[in-house]
Amino acid sequence: MSSAFADIAFTPNVKAMQTRMGSRQAYRAAEHEPPEEPALGPYEIAFIAARDSFYQGTVSETGWPYVQHRGGPAGFLKVLDARTLGYADFSGNRQYVSVGNLVGDDRVSLFLMDYPNQTRLKILGRARLIDEDSAPELLARLETPDYRARVERGVIIHIEGFDWNCPKYITPRYAESQVVQRIKEATAALTAQTPAPQLPATEVLGHGELALTISGVRQLTPRIRAYTLRADDWADLPPAKAGAHLAVPVRRPDGAVVIRQYSLAGDPGRRDAYEVAVLRQYEGGGAQAIHDTWQLGTRLRVALPINHFLLHGDSRPAVLIAGGIGITPIKAMAQTLGRRHVAFELHYTARTPIDMAYREQLAGDFPGRCFTYYSRQPGQPRLDVAELLRRAAGDAVIYVCGPRPLIAAVRSAASHLGMAPERVQYESFS
Ligand SMILES: Cc1cc2nc3c(=O)[nH]c(=O)nc-3n(C[C@H](O)[C@H](O)[C@H](O)COP(=O)(O)OP(=O)(O)OC[C@H]3O[C@@H](n4cnc5c(N)ncnc54)[C@H](O)[C@@H]3O)c2cc1C
Known part of the structure; x- marks a missing residue:
């Protein structure tokens, strides 16, 4: 301790207390240091x-x-x-x-x-x-x-x-950015240790009419990875509207090739590439196999995009609600509505900020229109679906994608408010 600090902090009352409690001797030395x-x-x-x-x-x-x-x-x-x-x-x-x-x-x-x-x-x-x-x-x-x-x-x-x-009684706590950094470092260390099982370079999975190559891989959250898919010859891809998904072939660890659906999460205005974002879920499942085997250069043959979750084409406002990985089609919808200058609000909920794919991009692209909620973050706002729908414009169309309970809550709140069923559009991933 510096003598300057001790001179100010150790008042007569403080010194008397130190004497009473037996610590005076130890601190006296600091006061006798030459002034500095x-x-x-x-x-x-x-x-x-x-x-x-x-x-x-x-x-x-x-x-x-x-x-x-x-x-x-x-x-x-x-x-x-x-x-x-x-x-x-x-x-x-x-x-x-x-x-x-x-x-x-x-x-x-x-x-x-x-x-x-x-x-x-x-x-x-x-x-x-x-x-x-x-x-x-x-x-x-x-x-x-x-x-x-x-x-x-x-x-x-x-x-x-x-x-x-002294460090006594300080509980180590980490800012969100520090947690993200540590996860990145741990992931990089793991990846360096474990060579990813790779598809043979010559193997092309699937028989669809679109020949695609993975040209980009990004880790969006600890469990969600985004893949950029381009035409083998880098020509423009068939247009795909917001809400569309691809059915992709996946080889599971047991060797079986299964088909899994993934919504197109990229900007529908882009024709040069599609993007899908895949949440790694169950051991031995298709999503895990994608994380473990898809890499730059992996080639697939898939069917043309399919769309069962179409946006309305007129100028009515929209309320977009996404839960967790359900953000993928909802993000494309927000980008389409933004380009069409149609009024919308995006309400996005997940367990914690770290679980939210595209969180920063959406907040930056749609300031004042993108609202986030956390179900496992004490003290943070939670999504109140009933209140949200009560405040919605009388002609707003509601789109929801996410876990089944979220979809059920939105449909039930809409029904209580007497909204026509066609005003609530939803897509379930399971
Ligand atoms: C139209 C559509 C769009 C989709 N878009 C996306 C997307 O953008 N991103 C994305 O990540 N996913 C998306 N999905 C979901 C995706 O298609 C797969 O269902 C998901 O990746 C899980 O596949 P899997 O092979 O890993 O799991 P599977 O092994 O196929 O498991 C399927 C189901 O079995 C159950 N199950 C299996 N194992 C367990 C377990 N250990 N514990 C509890 N339940 C279990 C679950 O109910 C699970 O839903 C979409 C689905 C649809 C229909």
Whole structure:
């Protein structure tokens, strides 16, 4: 512990308590260190740059402490020099408790957590507020490129002391992006260890009129893999409307060739390639065989796409509801409706964000129209089908694809609301 930190934190009352509890002797040494500048070193600077949140304590003029959680893109708390930190204050709930406190008392206590590595850094300092008028250049240094929130002011913190804490009682927790990264690393390690069983290069499965080659493979979630299929000669493929599926031949591990259906999940506006996304499910099943054997260059002969889940052709609005892997035809529908400028909402539910194929793409392509729900994520919104249908426009057409209970819930809610059955279109994968 630095003497600067101990000088501030170890008040007479704190020292008296340490004496009573028998820890005074151990901490006295820190106070007898020669006074030193509380300057951040390379380790602290790297640690601060990696944080995407911290806690900040301030003191009100009535003496109450107030702790605020601050979050932003990693590195939003900037190290301006070895004794100065700063961050941009984005417009938030407009209570202004922290900044109000800083007007009366400039002392702050920052608490920076690294949960996965069970490490924390405590910083004591004095803060001052700047804005566009008082310090435009300094404010510009606090901005984070590509982060769109509006900057109201900057907070500049002069460091008076800091201290690292022991890892005891910190439960390792991981951000979603860290979980995804770890799964990627584990998957890559597994793939490197286990050579995938391959179809003989000369084998062409199936006898359909379309000759297709796999030209792309992407891992969308830990259990869902997308395959791009092109014509063998890379010519345009037959057009396929949203809701269509391919019936593909699959050789199971027991040698039997079976047919399995997969909805076309690619943009129906594209003629150069089809895309299917396959959820790996049961041991020994066709989906598992696809994951284990389909690779770049695998050749298939399949029948022309079939469509039992067609979109309406007029301008009535649509409500699209997808559960889990049921997103595949629904995604193509959203892309078609978007291109036709027909009003729609997309409601997408899955167990957790990690289970959601195309989640980021859909959120980016349809801002304000794509809503996500999680059934196994405590504290996150869950899909309320009855409420959704109650709010739907009087002429909206409802499309649902997903697990049987979801389809049943939508049909039952529609029936209770007296919707004509033809206004609810659905496709079940099983
Ligand atoms: C029109 C249509 C479109 C489809 N689109 C897609 C898509 O885009 N993506 C996708 O991933 N799938 C899609 N499917 C589902 C797909 O066709 C397969 O049914 C799925 O991949 C499972 O096949 P499988 O051979 O692995 O399982 P199978 O071995 O064929 O199992 C079939 C059924 O048996 C039962 N079953 C088997 N093993 C178990 C077990 N261990 N525990 C519990 N139940 C079990 C399940 O009810 C399962 O549905 C679609 C289906 C249809 C009809």
